[in-house]
Amino acid sequence: GNSVTQMEGPATLSEEAFLTINCTYTATGYPSLFWYVQYPGEGLQLLLKATKADDKGSNKGFEATYRKETTSFHLEKGSVQVSDSAVYFCALSDTGANNLFFGTGTRLTVIP
Amino acid sequence: KAGVTQTPRYLIKTRGQQVTLSCSPISGHRSVSWYQQTPGQGLQFLFEYFSETQRNKGNFPGRFSGRQFSNSRSEMNVSTLELGDSALYLCASSWAGGRNTEAFFGQGTRLTVV
Numbered sequence: 001g002n003s004v005t006q007m008e009g010p011a012t013l014s015e016e017a018f019l020t021i022n023c024t025y026t027a028t029g030y031p032s033l034f035w036y037v038q039y040p041g042e043g044l045q046l047l048l049k050a051t052k053a054d055d056k057g058s059n060k061g062f063e064a065t066y067r068k069e070t071t072s073f074h075l076e077k078g079s080v081q082v083s084d085s086a087v088y089f090c091a092l093s094d095t096g097a098n099n100l101f102f103g104t105g106t107r108l109t110v111i112p
Numbered sequence: 113k114a115g116v117t118q119t120p121r122y123l124i125k126t127r128g129q130q131v132t133l134s135c136s137p138i139s140g141h142r143s144v145s146w147y148q149q150t151p152g153q154g155l156q157f158l159f160e161y162f163s164e165t166q167r168n169k170g171n172f173p174g175r176f177s178g179r180q181f182s183n184s185r186s187e188m189n190v191s192t193l194e195l196g197d198s199a200l201y202l203c204a205s206s207w208a209g210g211r212n213t214e215a216f217f218g219q220g221t222r223l224t225v226v
Binding site for chain 2: 036041042043044045046049089091095098099100101102103104105
């Protein structure tokens, strides 16, 4: 079956620190991979995506590379800001973008 | 253009009652999916509708049902509510739901069962 495993949170970082949130997956097919972000009181927003092996998704300074050999899609950002404080979800879909399997989410808090 | 609209935003129901939640997708989007978000189980896929037909279904009991209308608006119904149904219910719409499309989420309906 399909599943997504994220590193446990919450994570607390100082402003300008380097961020890595680990995500690994298992899938029966050849999935597309996504990172979503949820700010307090809001729904989910797509942060970035990758649809095939070795693709790199990037947006707002965040990056993640689809690694088929390690079944991973780790999220990275070189220098986090206080405004990046949110919950981050790794997700996969093997049938389409509107049928998603989510990880448990990682709460990131960035302190000045 | 307007985003995904879910109504109501908040709802309190009594155990045993039923509830209907509504989702209006982005104009032109034909795929609507529903997700349940709880602290214990996280985000779980309920079902997806495309052109008024259920296209995919998650692992939820039959008390959870949905439908989609010809204008792509969707409703989700939960019958015989249980305390464990308390959750944030999120709706997402996309143009067709394929691998290269993006799903846009609404702000959710927070259901509390007492």
